[in-house]
Amino acid sequence: VTLVESGGGLVQPGESLTLSCAASGFDFKWYDMIWYRQRPGKERELVAAMRRPGNYREYAESVKDRFTISRNNDRATAYLQMTNLKADDTAVYYCNAWGSGNDYWGQGTQVIVSS
Secondary structure (H helix, E strand, O other): OEEEEEOOEEEOOOOOEEEEEEEEOOOHHHOEEEEEEEOOOOOOEEEEEEEOOOOEEEEOOOOOOOEEEEEEOOOOEEEEEEOOOOHHHOEEEEEEEEEOOEEEEOOOEEEEEOO
16 A cells, blocks of 8 residues: 655745645545645644545635645545645645545655745
């Protein structure tokens, strides 16, 4: 089982980034897909989730209207589209797959928002 995040990097405030999470080794479509982040000096927090059934989406208040979570089951990939990034979004972003009694994590991708 692997989850591999990509798409992180250094951007300026107001810019956009899209993170990807490529999954393998499990039946992706049956799992909730969740993005977490850990900001410097803070605990890991939920950013966005896409939950079964129905792919219900939930977002942290701090990212509502700026971030969008999506998934492509054919490609076994989840995405986090981030717009109007702020310095406070600087963090390591982690992909999580949860379901069927399993809890899988990626290694994280760094996002730095700085002018």
